[in-house]
Amino acid sequence: MGRTLLVTNDFPPTIGGIQSYVRDFAAQLDPESLIVFASTQDPVAAAMYDESLDYRVIRWPRRVMLPTRSAGDALVSIIKEFDVETVWFAAAAPLGLLAPRARHAGARTIVASTHGHEVGWAMLPGARQTLRKIGRSVDVVTYISEYTRQRLQPVMGPHPQYCSLPAGVDTDFFSPGSEQGRKSTRDRFGFGDKPVIVCVSRLVPRKGQDALIEALPTIRESVPDAQLVLVGEGAYLTRLRGLARRKAVTEAVHFLGALERGAMRDVLATADLFAMPARTRVGGLDVEGLGIVYLEAQACGVPVIAGSSGGAPETVTSQSAVVVDGHDVAGLARAITTVLLDAPLRATMGQAGREHxxxxxxxxxKGQQLRSILKR
Known part of the structure; x- marks a missing residue:
């Protein structure tokens, strides 16, 4: 029986957005027909993680797998030994450069997935050539948003079929929850009954946490008790703390750091509003490819303020969210204030988001979409 070989540098137990994407999509496939070929960040942790899975994982014994001759030899060996029919490169670049060797070894269908970072690559001459070469060598290129497809297709060329494959949301895990659970979370973190704006993301300039802090004094003129809760870690933390001090809102800005998944969900579900005013930076090199957390917030029944960067607006509807320019602090403050002051509007937006x-x-x-793509 032909199998699917998933080739990736982004695989648990390493933590990250693409790692989660790969893990959750792998769970949608038949474990008897799936083999994962992944690099190894921590051999001990990787071995323990792999033992917990019900599909086979073959580890490349280095932290990063590059499209070298030796990696290609290993790929060919796996394809032949396990009668692999479909090869899926979970991130197109750079491992998609191994596609010709996979084809020569007997793979009938080759799929390469793109994410957000390739949009920046597509603007750089050398990287453009790499993406074009990969596009000529694979059968299907998947993309996470129409924005990324529009940016990547002219670069990767007309040869492959382009298919949408954004991540999904676990709607059992991410759900509105109960009033009792909401109260418990608010008591645990000290929010009480105050209006709470939550942002869950890495602390990096693109995500717009600084704009939220800049907007907070204006918001609090109309909503005096408004609290801003920032979940996540990153190099931007020191600057954000300093900005909160300069804006005299330190008592209203809560830096919770990285939370385990359950606690993050609980904080998200207790929010009166989720806001992540993502904005495109560095001349288009730094852009929001999609923004799965917008979907997780909507699944929790929370109204959303989304940034206009890249594919972010594709995650929401006009009934569930307000899309803003993350560079416009005054406009951001107006949007947040309007939603916080209108409880019926928040309820309507939250319900619309959950339904969406x-x-x-x-x-x-999304699992059915992937299975259809791999069978092409």
Whole structure:
């Protein structure tokens, strides 16, 4: 029986957005027909993680797998030994450069997935050539948003078929929860009954946490008790703390750091509003490819303020969210204030968001999309 070989540098137990994407999509495939060929960040942790899985994982014994002759030899060996019919490169670049060797070894279908960072690559001459070469060598290129497809297709060329494959949302895990659970979370973190704006993301300039802090004094003129809760870690933390001091809102800005998944969900579900005003930076090199956390917030029944960067607006509807220019602090403050002051509007937006995710973004739906792509 032909199998699918998933080739990746982004695989647990290493933590990251693409790692989660790969893990959750792998769970949608038949474990008897799936083999993962992954690099190794921590041999001990990797061995323990692999033992917990119900599909086979073959580890490349280095932290990064590059499209070298030796990696290609290993790929060919796996394809032949396990009768692999389909090869899926979980991140197109650079491992998609091994596609010709996979084809020569007997793979009938070759799929390469793109994410957000390739948009920046597509603007750089050398990287453009790499993406073009990969596009000529694979059968299918998947993309996470129409924005990324529009940016990548002219670079990767007309040869492959382009298929949408954004991540899904676990709507059982990310759900509105109960009033009792909401109260418990608020008590645990000291929010009480105050209006809470939550942002969950890495602390990096693109995500717009600084704009939220800049907007907070204006918001608090109309909503005096408004609290801003920032979940996540990153190099931007020191600057954000300093900005909160300069704006005299340190008592209203809560830096919770990185939370385990359950605690993050609880904080998200207790929010009156989720806001991540992502904005495109560095002349288009730094852009929001999609923004899965917008979907997780909507699944929790929370109204959303989304940034206009890249594919972010594709995650929401006009009923569930307000899309803003993350560079416009005054406009951001107006949007947040309007939603915080209107409880019926928040309820309507929250319900619309939950319905939107249930109708279009479940893992069952996305898993079926992947299975159809791999069978081409």
């Amino acid at each position: 995710v249930e109708q279009h973004w479940t893992w069952e739906q």
